[in-house]
Amino acid sequence: MSYKKNMKINLSQKQKQAVQHKEGALLVKASAGSGKTRVLTERIKLLLDTTKRKILAITFTNKAGTEMKERLGEDERISEQVFIGTFHSFCQQVLEQRGNLIGLSKMPQIFENTNDRLALIEQAINQIPSFENHYKNLEVKKKISFKYNALEFISKTKRELWSDDEILTYRDEKTALLCSEYNDILLSQNAIDFDDLIKLTYKLLENNPAVASMYRRSYEYICIDEAQDLNKAQYNLLKMITGESHKNVMMVGDENQSIYAFNGSSSKFMNNDFVQDFLPTIIHLTENYRSSKKVIKAAEKIIEGSNEIVNIAIEGVFEIYQANDENDEIRWINETINNLISQKTNKEIEGGITYEKIAILVRNRYVLNNLVNRLEEAEIPFYFKTTPSGIDFESKAMKVFDLGLRVKLNKEDTLHWSDLLQLLKIKDVQSIDEIIKQLDIKYLKDILYLIIELKEDGRNFITLLNEYSKSILSSDEFKIDDEKKMTFNDIESLKSHWIQYAKKTDEKSIHQFKNAMALGKTHPNVEEKGITLSTVHTMKGLEYDIVFLMGADDGTFPDYRAINKGGVELVQEKNNTYVAFTRAKRFLYVSYPMKRIMPWGDIKKRKISRFLKKFIE
Numbered sequence: 001m002s003y004k005k006n007m008k009i010n011l012s013q014k015q016k017q018a019v020q021h022k023e024g025a026l027l028v029k030a031s032a033g034s035g036k037t038r039v040l041t042e043r044i045k046l047l048l049d050t051t052k053r054k055i056l057a058i059t060f061t062n063k064a065g066t067e068m069k070e071r072l073g074e075d076e077r078i079s080e081q082v083f084i085g086t087f088h089s090f091c092q093q094v095l096e097q098r099g100n101l102i103g104l105s106k107m108p109q110i111f112e113n114t115n116d117r118l119a120l121i122e123q124a125i126n127q128i129p130s131f132e133n134h135y136k137n138l139e140v141k142k143k144i145s146f147k148y149n150a151l152e153f154i155s156k157t158k159r160e161l162w163s164d165d166e167i168l169t170y171r172d173e174k175t176a177l178l179c180s181e182y183n184d185i186l187l188s189q190n191a192i193d194f195d196d197l198i199k200l201t202y203k204l205l206e207n208n209p210a211v212a213s214m215y216r217r218s219y220e221y222i223c224i225d226e227a228q229d230l231n232k233a234q235y236n237l238l239k240m241i242t243g244e245s246h247k248n249v250m251m252v253g254d255e256n257q258s259i260y261a262f263n264g265s266s267s268k269f270m271n272n273d274f275v276q277d278f279l280p281t282i283i284h285l286t287e288n289y290r291s292s293k294k295v296i297k298a299a300e301k302i303i304e305g306s307n308e309i310v311n312i313a314i315e316g317v318f319e320i321y322q323a324n325d326e327n328d329e330i331r332w333i334n335e336t337i338n339n340l341i342s343q344k345t346n347k348e349i350e351g352g353i354t355y356e357k358i359a360i361l362v363r364n365r366y367v368l369n370n371l372v373n374r375l376e377e378a379e380i381p382f383y384f385k386t387t388p389s390g391i392d393f394e395s396k397a398m399k400v401f402d403l404g405l406r407v408k409l410n411k412e413d414t415l416h417w418s419d420l421l422q423l424l425k426i427k428d429v430q431s432i433d434e435i436i437k438q439l440d441i442k443y444l445k446d447i448l449y450l451i452i453e454l455k456e457d458g459r460n461f462i463t464l465l466n467e468y469s470k471s472i473l474s475s476d477e478f479k480i481d482d483e484k485k486m487t488f489n490d491i492e493s494l495k496s497h498w499i500q501y502a503k504k505t506d507e508k509s510i511h512q513f514k515n516a517m518a519l520g521k522t523h524p525n526v527e528e529k530g531i532t533l534s535t536v537h538t539m540k541g542l543e544y545d546i547v548f549l550m551g552a553d554d555g556t557f558p559d560y561r562a563i564n565k566g567g568v569e570l571v572q573e574k575n576n577t578y579v580a581f582t583r584a585k586r587f588l589y590v591s592y593p594m595k596r597i598m599p600w601g602d603i604k605k606r607k608i609s610r611f612l613k614k615f616i617e
Helices: 013-019 036-047 062-072 076-081 087-102 114-126 129-136 140-159 164-170 173-188 194-207 209-218 232-242 268-278 293-302 326-343 365-377 396-409 414-424 432-438 442-453 461-473 481-503 510-518 560-565 567-581
Strands: 026-030 054-059 082-086 219-224 249-253 281-285 317-323 358-362 382-384 531-535 544-549 584-593 595-597 603-605
Touching: 013 036, 013 281, 026 036, 026 268, 036 054, 036 062, 036 219, 036 249, 054 062, 054 087, 062 082, 076 082, 082 087, 087 194, 087 209, 087 232, 114 129, 114 140, 114 173, 114 414, 129 173, 140 173, 140 194, 140 232, 164 173, 194 209, 194 232, 209 219, 209 232, 219 232, 232 268, 249 268, 293 317, 293 567, 293 584, 317 326, 326 358, 326 365, 326 544, 326 584, 358 365, 365 382, 365 531, 396 414, 396 432, 396 442, 396 481, 396 510, 414 432, 432 442, 442 461, 461 481, 481 510, 544 567, 560 567
Parallel strands: 026 249, 026 281, 054 082, 054 219, 219 249, 317 584, 358 531, 358 544, 382 531, 544 584
Antiparallel strands: 595 603
């Protein structure tokens, strides 16, 4: 059925203008709560009536992609004609299909774990005598800092698409050599990191114009969500796909929600580069349909002109509490939550007030430490909101499984082979079969047998895991019951990830599954119960009826490092505050302490965040 015949969604005049835009580039500047996801999905539905070719819809999180798919519905044209996913997911697909053009015999393994990459950095350091001599004389903390700084710089070189010569203009020859050594070690292990996904895809299209032209012809329309979060590599990849001729690009974003400068993102790619390169029609969506009047007015004070109140009958709540100290702040939050929960019903919150409708946000996670203790004492349910990823296995058996599976899938993976031997305390063997011969513990031998028996397409994956679960439940080898329980829970978690993966593809492979896990694409839909505790960065794109913003004192939020640096860092902190405010749909409570106790015992006086001073003047 065509979109026009089936259109039941009510759109504002501005939203309708964006949805019905014809040919050419389009920039939709959409403030918080203005219905940008609705506009994106309705436009894709309409475009499906105008083209038989494909549509590329890029989101910045897997969750946003899933939400978009759900809103688009069951139309079979969606799965056939629309790619919905992150830049990294799109690049993974391109490299799987065309990686041979840049010398990849097969899709490399993605090293997503930071500790793995730090280990490679250390290997690289040890390959360069001048670095090794300096490094080995450092204190332990400085060694860790040195490795993290090196890893961040390498990541930056890839996000910025720097050539070897350009790296030399920013750092000395030794640092350039370290970058090269790290990348060579990755390559020798048939592995890549997250930043390589985009850089290698860019390189592939740059060196193979015919392939770039093929994607250009294939995707008639391109839609980019959260465009304020683009970085240089992503924007240049987009330009490589579109070339000079392709102009049917729609970007949707809000510069006031640009908060990821530390990852190289900048709203300038949306506001400046895209406008200059594509000459788009620009539509402003400033009406906030999501939040209450008081929340919108408060957000408007953070960034003037950011929101427009339209036909909102709900008054809502906005309060700022000045606490004597951190304990007083925690007491106030706890009492306010109890008072809210005791109401049960509230005319402004549909379905009544429950813990699941409450979120507590902070700038940095450590601010929550003392609050967590109070919530536990009060038996108030809560959970931490985290970014979906793979599994951090807790049990020894499943850590062995994870390392062994990586080695089975990638024979060049010497890093994880070394980790596996170290975990099992075995030396001088060359294969999993040889490890099994030396092992005495049956449940560890069995998990390695499972790896050997596992089919490449994963058709026996669940069956083998179920058989292993039965064997460990009846095993008396576990010296600690908790270890048996952790092993069982790890297996159940892995099965959930496989089920999520299997739902999304007909051509299954264990190798593809591991890379999908690395990109956070297999995260199971788990029912989250209780109050949500989260940093503002992790909460991006979500909203709750009731939001507490905790620790809104200068030096905490904004972060002291941003205050010291100033410039774009401080602008992003202001945007962070705006994002925190606009996560609230109905009630917003902000608090800050007048003094904080430092870990070494000193008491520091605090002031309200510089972004909130106007609320108390």
